[in-house]
Amino acid sequence: xxxxxxxxxxxxxxxxxxxxxxxxxxxxxxxxxxxxxxxxxxxxxxxxxxxxxxxxxxxxxxxxxxxxxxxxxxxxxxxxxxxxxxxxxxxxxxxxxxxxxxxxxxxxxxxxxxxxxxxxxxxxxxxxxxxxxxxxxxxxxxxxxxxxxxxxxxxxxxxxxxxxxxxxxxxx
Numbered sequence: 001x002x003x004x005x006x007x008x009x010x011x012x013x014x015x016x017x018x019x020x021x022x023x024x025x026x027x028x029x030x031x032x033x034x035x036x037x038x039x040x041x042x043x044x045x046x047x048x049x050x051x052x053x054x055x056x057x058x059x060x061x062x063x064x065x066x067x068x069x070x071x072x073x074x075x076x077x078x079x080x081x082x083x084x085x086x087x088x089x090x091x092x093x094x095x096x097x098x099x100x101x102x103x104x105x106x107x108x109x110x111x112x113x114x115x116x117x118x119x120x121x122x123x124x125x126x127x128x129x130x131x132x133x134x135x136x137x138x139x140x141x142x143x144x145x146x147x148x149x150x151x152x153x154x155x156x157x158x159x160x161x162x163x164x165x166x167x168x169x170x171x172x
Contacts, residue, residue: 003040008089017139018079020087020156027138029084035088036060043163051170062162063087066155067116067137074141083140087133094129098122130156 004027010016021027040056047055067087071080082133101121130152138148 007077008086008093011086011136011167012090012093012128013134014132018136019139021082021085021089023081024085025081028081028088031085031088034059035063035092035095038092038099042095042102045099045106051167054170055166058162058166059159060088063091063155063157066151066158067140070137070151071140074143076141079140083136086136090132090136091129094125094132099126112146120125126156127138134142 004021007016007020008031011018011020036056036059039059040052043052043055043059064084067084068080071077071083076083101118105115105118108118130149133152133155134145134149135146137143137151138145141147
C-alpha cells in the first residue's frame, strides 16, 4: 500500500505517470472510496450538511464520466482504469491540504482579513490540481499539455457548477 501511495504522490508531482499504476479494479475502488469520502468532507465544510453525501457522490460520478468519456471519445478506452485511478488519487492527494485550509478558514470565521488570506491558500492548490490533471490527460490521450489543461479546466468548472447548483436541481 505504501508503494501505491508513493506512486500517487509522484503522479501529483509529475514524477510518474498513470501507466506506473497497476490496472486494478480493487485499487480503483479503494481510491474512489477515498475520493468520495474527502469530497463529502469538503462539502460538509463548504456547504454544510445539506446534500453533502449527494454532492460527494455527484463529484465522483462527474469525475469518472468526464475523464472516462474523454478516453472513450479519443479511442483510448484501454487506458481508462489506470487513468481514472490516477485522476482520483491525484484529486485525493491534493484534497487533503485543501481540506486543511478550508478547516482553518472555517475555524477563524468567514469574515476578516486573516480568514481571507487563509482561503487564498486554496489558489496554489487549485493550480496544482489543474496542472496535475492536465498532465494525466495529456499522457492518457497522447495530446499536448494545453489540451489536457483544457479538459482539466472544463472538468473543474463543471464540477463547481454541479456542486453549487445541486440543491436547486434536487428541489426542482
